[in-house]
Amino acid sequence: MKSLSEIEEGKKAKVLNILGGKSVRQHLSTIGIHAGDIVFVKRHAVWGGPILIEVHGSEVALGRGVASKVQVEEV
Amino acid sequence: MKIALAGQPNCGKSTIFNALAGYKAVTANFPGKTVQYTLSTVTFGGKTFEIVDLPGIYSLTSMDLAELEARKYILSGQADVAINVIDASLLSRSLEFTIQLMDMDIPIVICLNMMDEARRKGVHIDTEKLSKILGIPVVETIAVKGQGLENLFSAAGRAFDENIRGEAPFYHKDVEEVIAKLSGFMDKDILRELKVPKRLLAKKLLEGDGFFMKKISKFPKLLNATSDLQSYLEKTHGRPSDMVISSERHAISMNLFEEVSRVGEPVRTFYDRIDNVIMHKYFGYVILFLLLAGFFSIVFYAGKTLEGPIISAFEGLMKSMGDAMGKETLLFFFAKGILEGLAGGIGIVLPYLIPFLIGMSILEDVGYLPRMAFLMDAFMHRIGLHGKSILPFVLGYGCNVPAIMATRILETPRDRFITAFLATMIPCAARTTIIYALVAYYIGPWAALFVYVLNIFVIALTGKVFTYFIPEVTPGLILEVPSFKMPSVRVVLAKTWLRMKEFVFIAWPLLILSSALLSYLEYIKGDRVINKILSPLTYILGLPDAVGTTLIFGILRKELSMLMLFQALGTMDVSSVMSHEQIMVFTIFVLFYVPCVATIAVLWKEVGWKKMAAISLATLIIALVIAIAVRGFLSAV
Numbered sequence: 051m052k053s054l055s056e057i058e059e060g061k062k063a064k065v066l067n068i069l070g071g072k073s074v075r076q077h078l079s080t081i082g083i084h085a086g087d088i089v090f091v092k093r094h095a096v097w098g099g100p101i102l103i104e105v106h107g108s109e110v111a112l113g114r115g116v117a118s119k120v121q122v123e124e125v
Numbered sequence: 126m127k128i129a130l131a132g133q134p135n136c137g138k139s140t141i142f143n144a145l146a147g148y149k150a151v152t153a154n155f156p157g158k159t160v161q162y163t164l165s166t167v168t169f170g171g172k173t174f175e176i177v178d179l180p181g182i183y184s185l186t187s188m189d190l191a192e193l194e195a196r197k198y199i200l201s202g203q204a205d206v207a208i209n210v211i212d213a214s215l216l217s218r219s220l221e222f223t224i225q226l227m228d229m230d231i232p233i234v235i236c237l238n239m240m241d242e243a244r245r246k247g248v249h250i251d252t253e254k255l256s257k258i259l260g261i262p263v264v265e266t267i268a269v270k271g272q273g274l275e276n277l278f279s280a281a282g283r284a285f286d287e288n289i290r291g292e293a294p295f296y297h298k299d300v301e302e303v304i305a306k307l308s309g310f311m312d313k314d315i316l317r318e319l320k321v322p323k324r325l326l327a328k329k330l331l332e333g334d335g336f337f338m339k340k341i342s343k344f345p346k347l348l349n350a351t352s353d354l355q356s357y358l359e360k361t362h363g364r365p366s367d368m369v370i371s372s373e374r375h376a377i378s379m380n381l382f383e384e385v386s387r388v389g390e391p392v393r394t395f396y397d398r399i400d401n402v403i404m405h406k407y408f409g410y411v412i413l414f415l416l417l418a419g420f421f422s423i424v425f426y427a428g429k430t431l432e433g434p435i436i437s438a439f440e441g442l443m444k445s446m447g448d449a450m451g452k453e454t455l456l457f458f459f460a461k462g463i464l465e466g467l468a469g470g471i472g473i474v475l476p477y478l479i480p481f482l483i484g485m486s487i488l489e490d491v492g493y494l495p496r497m498a499f500l501m502d503a504f505m506h507r508i509g510l511h512g513k514s515i516l517p518f519v520l521g522y523g524c525n526v527p528a529i530m531a532t533r534i535l536e537t538p539r540d541r542f543i544t545a546f547l548a549t550m551i552p553c554a555a556r557t558t559i560i561y562a563l564v565a566y567y568i569g570p571w572a573a574l575f576v577y578v579l580n581i582f583v584i585a586l587t588g589k590v591f592t593y594f595i596p597e598v599t600p601g602l603i604l605e606v607p608s609f610k611m612p613s614v615r616v617v618l619a620k621t622w623l624r625m626k627e628f629v630f631i632a633w634p635l636l637i638l639s640s641a642l643l644s645y646l647e648y649i650k651g652d653r654v655i656n657k658i659l660s661p662l663t664y665i666l667g668l669p670d671a672v673g674t675t676l677i678f679g680i681l682r683k684e685l686s687m688l689m690l691f692q693a694l695g696t697m698d699v700s701s702v703m704s705h706e707q708i709m710v711f712t713i714f715v716l717f718y719v720p721c722v723a724t725i726a727v728l729w730k731e732v733g734w735k736k737m738a739a740i741s742l743a744t745l746i747i748a749l750v751i752a753i754a755v756r757g758f759l760s761a762v
Contacts, residue, residue: 070600072365072367073600074600075365076188076367079186079375080188081218081605094406095499099499107215107217107218108218108605108607109607111498111604111605111606113506113511113601114601115601116600116603
């Protein structure tokens, strides 16, 4: 198991679990990220910046802090 | 009949609204542009009705104040019909909101907007099938081109007349049983007080929704049943009850999506490739810099070309008027005041304001702002915020009022306060005209660039100081980045005009009036009293005494400081009476000190009067410190 922030650019990952309590979990679920979903990591920003992922056809920017709370496995 | 436009952020609600109501709601290509609802009465197809444009909302679980506003409106039951606007290219995610909205149990129509975008992404939707499964009308539209809107509103009328509410898909049997059990605890009193349907309330309670949990604290029976059933769900499903409910919704939406749509190959366009450069690790920042530098130089050169000739024409007119009327008559003082107010608007504000607003509109409409948020997130964390705060900041360059309202898209009160505070120091269009017309015009473009860089530095430093007192607690950036779009000339012009109206109909008359007032003050020598009172301030800043009055006017509207300056000094050629150093210190002080009246009012509304007063005082102190420092620095070199 890895965190989403560790997945390299151009790789796909399956969401296993979301840590960090109800608020983060609900926020992510409203924009379409749930356990079981497949996300595609499009790019990483420099300087500890956010990552850009594609999920259900939309692109979402996630800060490193948020991304590190999403546990995934590479697929 | 009241029709509410409800849907997820950036799906085109405001575009549909504007197509009917005229350009009233500002549209842009980033999620969260609309933060409050707009109402309009329109006549369409021979019928008159009211339409309500709501802020975008991802889910009835609201994450910020803008979403809360939409949620409140939807739950209040004021709407007779809801049009659920959906970005068709994001159907699977959007359906999660649709099935929640259906629980409100009101007549409802689905609007599949941006059908062209969906086709481009390779999403083919069987509209009829979707309509059949949910039992409600589904209409395809391309709102930016006005396509399908006639069908949409006649469908809404039919849904109302025939009371078409559809039937929301059911959850899994065991979850439905829990919902039914919980609904059994809701008596008439509870439902009358909360004014929402049983099914919706049951689901929200099982999710542990903060708002409804608080509301039912008066009803111990229901409260106990809720926590019992929450733990029951948690035990039987092996995860928190809110997750159980959201997974149910998610599963239903995914199934529905699979049933009604077919996903083919997306058409790769120019826009997909452009993102590889614009959001690139390194080139992204080069482009960001070039874009902003290009933007500001275009505005500067366009404005400068117009400012010179217009101002000298007015100067000439003023001189011949003085000769004709006699320089010391009351009539001339009034005529001069009014003429200076007119000249200020035409010659100084509009030449910079128009290109500036057009440029802002284009940046917003192509969808560059969320990309800026992505690029700047890491930097924003250094000053204790995250990337989303970039959106209010950039809007602040247009006007601080919408910028402060845009802080509603931020998740925590701490972030909202700090962002609102820092946004008041951003040079809005009014202050931009001062920087251009004084600093750039008289000293040079590099001096103007220095003002901008200094401004960003001061804002960053203030943010940094804040993080020591109120540490960062934000979960971090979660922001949808929409596809690039080609801005439409019509929309850009309509938006520019909407924003310019504020200057033309409110600020400009105020300007002419103040100008006449100052002229009268001069006639009765009243300005000398004010200048005398403010002389300690002008003294430590090293400015001419006559500048004092202009600083007071600047609180009304920031442009007034500059325009009154021309009048107070008795010339439109400032450099003949003020040194470059004085021009610089004056501009810096005006840039930072106390927000204008409109900004103060919106701060009061958004953060309360205490914080508003604190911000005003703090900015005055910051302005003094920076202006004195700049004065010291300039006289040292």
